[in-house]
Amino acid sequence: MGRLTLRTLRKKKEAGEKITMVSTYDYLSAKFCQEVGIDSVLVGDSLGMVFQGLDTTLPVTLDEMIYHAKVVRRGAPDLFLVVDMPFMSYQVSVEKAIENCGRVMKETGAQAVKIEGGEKVAELASRLIDAGIPVVGHLGYTPQSINVFGAPKVVGREDEEAELLRKDFKALEGAGVPIIVLESVPWRLAKELTESSEVITIGIGAGKFCDGQVLVFHDLVGLYEEAKPRFVRRYAEGAKIFKDALTKFKMDVERGDFPSEEESYGT
Ligand code: KIV
Secondary structure, three states: OOOHHHHHHHHHHHOOEEEEEEEEOHHHHHHHHHHHHOOEEEOOOOHHHHHHOOOOOOOHHHHHHHHHHHHHHHHHOEEEEEEEEOOOOOOOHHHHHHHHHHHHHHOOOOOEEEEEEEEHHHHHHHHHOHHHOEEEEEEEEHHHHHHHHOOOOOOOOHHHHHHHHHHHHHHHHHHHOEEEEEEEOOOOHHHHHHHHOOOOOEOOOOOOOEEEEEEEEEHHHOOOOOOOOOOOOOOOOOHHHHHHHHHHHHHHHHHHHOOOOOOOOOO
16 A cells, blocks of 8 residues: 555545544554554654653653654554654744754654644744645644643634634645644534635544544543543543553462463473
8 A cells, every 4th residue: 555645635635535643652552553544643742741741742852752753653654644843843943943843854754744833833834845844733722832821722612713713724724734733623613624725634622524533542542541631532441451451460470370380481
């Protein structure tokens, strides 16, 4: 089949076929994604919370993102790989941002970088695209602005907020951004944006009319128990399965039931 590209995703939108994306950070989960035919893996900076146990995504570094992206690429060599640019890796100056995004592309095998924001990052997006770096936008609730938002929230319920979101979407579209993640956006607004544009929309908490959906791996397999936003559907109770296995291991060792003779080497 070969590696999925932006063209493959565009064709899916044109054909009305839904796109699947999973945010993940390690080799094995990426391999599972490829084995079951997920279209795209995102190395999300949510790894700050889910993998590193931090409170926000803000402390995640560029080197950490590059490390995880390399590992994910190894697990999913054929999927469309998007890498999140971490907080402050693209806000300081356009030059610095291009240099950092270039590093991600060169060192990880990513096919696109994701940056948060609309009008404010449109010029940067256009410069990146000119430099040959496809950009995935991220609008609605943007976790790197947690301190501005105060807390995660739905964005676009009020008329003024919806209008701003439309403007941000248009600005990214005008800059040539091919894919936009819509996070925590009312479904009617997400539908309107999706249907009015050739930009591929990927929703998370943005209803079913987006061109595709993304969830964090650890959320969808039920491993991350710290939070469960309304938009997460758990397809497995991963945490329970793992804890049951660990409990059994502990009991077996303590009772002397593990290892058995078959699990031991003879002379
Ligand atoms: O960091 C992340 O995993 C993300 C997705 C949830 C869209 O940005």
